[in-house]
Amino acid sequence: MLPMWMAELSERSGLPVPTIKFYLREGLLPAGEATGATRARYAESHVRRLRLIRALVEVAGLGLDAVRSILTAVDNPALSLHELVGAAHTQLSAANAATPVSEEASRRVDDLVRRSRWRVAPGSAHRAALARALDTMSGLERPVSDALLDEYARAMVAVARHEVASVASDEPEVAMERAIVGTVLLEPVLLTIRRMAQEHISAGRLRRR
Amino acid sequence: MLPMWMAELSERSGLPVPTIKFYLREGLLPAGEATGATRARYAESHVRRLRLIRALVEVAGLGLDAVRSILTAVDNPALSLHELVGAAHTQLSAANAATPVSEEASRRVDDLVRRSRWRVAPGSAHRAALARALDTMSGLERPVSDALLDEYARAMVAVARHEVASVASDEPEVAMERAIVGTVLLEPVLLTIRRMAQEHISAGRLRRR
Numbered sequence: 001m002l003p004m005w006m007a008e009l010s011e012r013s014g015l016p017v018p019t020i021k022f023y024l025r026e027g028l029l030p031a032g033e034a035t036g037a038t039r040a041r042y043a044e045s046h047v048r049r050l051r052l053i054r055a056l057v058e059v060a061g062l063g064l065d066a067v068r069s070i071l072t073a074v075d076n077p078a079l080s081l082h083e084l085v086g087a088a089h090t091q092l093s094a095a096n097a098a099t100p101v102s103e104e105a106s107r108r109v110d111d112l113v114r115r116s117r118w119r120v121a122p123g124s125a126h127r128a129a130l131a132r133a134l135d136t137m138s139g140l141e142r143p144v145s146d147a148l149l150d151e152y153a154r155a156m157v158a159v160a161r162h163e164v165a166s167v168a169s170d171e172p173e174v175a176m177e178r179a180i181v182g183t184v185l186l187e188p189v190l191l192t193i194r195r196m197a198q199e200h201i202s203a204g205r206l207r208r209r
Numbered sequence: 210m211l212p213m214w215m216a217e218l219s220e221r222s223g224l225p226v227p228t229i230k231f232y233l234r235e236g237l238l239p240a241g242e243a244t245g246a247t248r249a250r251y252a253e254s255h256v257r258r259l260r261l262i263r264a265l266v267e268v269a270g271l272g273l274d275a276v277r278s279i280l281t282a283v284d285n286p287a288l289s290l291h292e293l294v295g296a297a298h299t300q301l302s303a304a305n306a307a308t309p310v311s312e313e314a315s316r317r318v319d320d321l322v323r324r325s326r327w328r329v330a331p332g333s334a335h336r337a338a339l340a341r342a343l344d345t346m347s348g349l350e351r352p353v354s355d356a357l358l359d360e361y362a363r364a365m366v367a368v369a370r371h372e373v374a375s376v377a378s379d380e381p382e383v384a385m386e387r388a389i390v391g392t393v394l395l396e397p398v399l400l401t402i403r404r405m406a407q408e409h410i411s412a413g414r415l416r417r418r
Contacts, residue, residue, distance in 0.1 A: 082411050089404055112402075118409035126408060130401040137394055144398060151371045152402045155364035160406035162360045167411070183407065185346055187400055189353060192339040193321075193361045194399070195298055195392065197369035199335060200327035202294055 003033065003041035013050035020050065026064065028053055028071060048173040055177045056088075061184075066091040074172050084172055085179045090125040105131035108146070116153045159190070212242065212250035222259035229259065235273065237262055237280060257382040264386045265297075275300040283381050293381060294388045299334040314340035317355070325362045368399070 010017045023029040029049055032040030052074070056067045073079055073087035109131045113120050120126065137144050163182055169175040219226045232238040238258055241249030261283070265276045282288055282296035318340045322329050329335065346353050372391055378384040 085411055086408065089408065113405070116409075118405060119412040120405050120408050124405070124408060126401055126405045130398065130405065133397040133401055137398070144395065148371060148375075148395075149398075149402070151368055152399050153406065155368045156399070156403040156406040157409065159360060159364045159403060160410045162357060164407055164410040166357075183404065186353065186357075188342040189339065189346070189358075190361050190365070190403070191396055191400075192335055192342055193358070194365040194368060196322070196327060196329050196333070196335045196339065197362065197365040198373055198392065199295065199298065199329050199333060200325075200366065201369045201373040203328040 003043050005039070005041065006032075009042045009046055009050070012047045013054065015050055015054060023050070023053060026068075028064075028067060045173075048171060048177075052173045052177045055180050062091055070176070074176055084176060085167070086121070086124075088176055088180050089183070101128055101131040102135050105134040108134060108149075112146070112149050112153060115150065116157070118153075118157075212252050214248070214250065215241075218251045218255055218259070221256045222263065224259055224263060232259070232262060235277075237273075237276060254382075257380065257386075261382045261386045261389075264389050271300055279385070283385055293385060295330070295333075297385055297389050298392070310337055310340040311344050314343040317343060317358075321355070321358050321362060324359065325366070327362075327366075 004012070006017055006020065010020060013020070020029065024031060029046060032042040032046065034040050049071075053067060053071075056062045056070060062070075070088050070091055073084055079087070106127070109127050112130075113127070134144060163186070167175055167178045167182060169178065213221070215226055215229065219229060222229070229238065233240060238255060241251040241255065243249050258280075262276060262280075265271045265279060271279075279297050279300055282293055288296070315336070318336050321339075322336070343353060372395070375387070375391070378387065
């Protein structure tokens, strides 16, 4: 591919020139190859980087600090793709990490991971996020049962097997973008299909009061 | 159960007295039995109704008009429990109903329902909500495949079978509250377990770049 000017970079990435210049100033996008005092040429790697930044900001709704820490992980050749995707997920689940978590809920999450024989890092942000969600439910008359958690785990491992298989790529930026888009953008798809399935099942069961 | 005064109604429902008076004025809560010019006694049915309103407002994030239309359905003895839960789901999925939906996406949703042999009403708000989510994805490099939709459908019907079984109740308010709480509050639980499952699966697959 031939290198491109800023105008083409803007067109290819779908981002306005001032936004791209902002990312350059913030150090999120590496500088182009200077061809004069005020002009520079950009490569395919700049397009890929901008598309990833866009997914992180527009799809995942992350702030600049979270984006920066993910890009640092992407640029660290010592990290495996698994660690990379983990870094992105940590940022996604860290959103409301300020709320403390009960010991009881943490224990139930650990038990679920053990029962499922899952490899989930002891310090994974998902463990705290799930414990927090369980705490929210515990104030209700009918808290969520372990049987339902196991059912969710069975269903989600089948789903994740399908999803993760389609993420791998030689380019870390591409794998990362796919992982984030796949995780966040597919959530409403999965949840709406769940509601349709509930409608279908309840159509059989709840015909009469 | 003995009837109760406003103070006890407030304590039992967890809602402040001014909020309860607001619901009374708005006609969402039926008046109590008057015992003088300014006093009234309330029954268990008032507690149940307030708990349902609270779930609709605080958990499902619905506005007064949506709450009113659900309560009208609850009070309509001609509706089956299935229709009742459907009315609630319609309000939940109607949130961003303003965005138009592409024909292509609608057709894919209809095909999914047909392939899955699901009973989902032709006018169900879930169909439009799913088509809308597919439209959001279609702008991306890798739109969601039918194979993934089928995988989601298989996983969600197993989950829904478990969920719907625990909703039934003799009291329409109770069934409704369970259906709404179960649908909305369990979403973060399910999605976080999906992320943990992704971490587990990718731990096996993506060890190296």
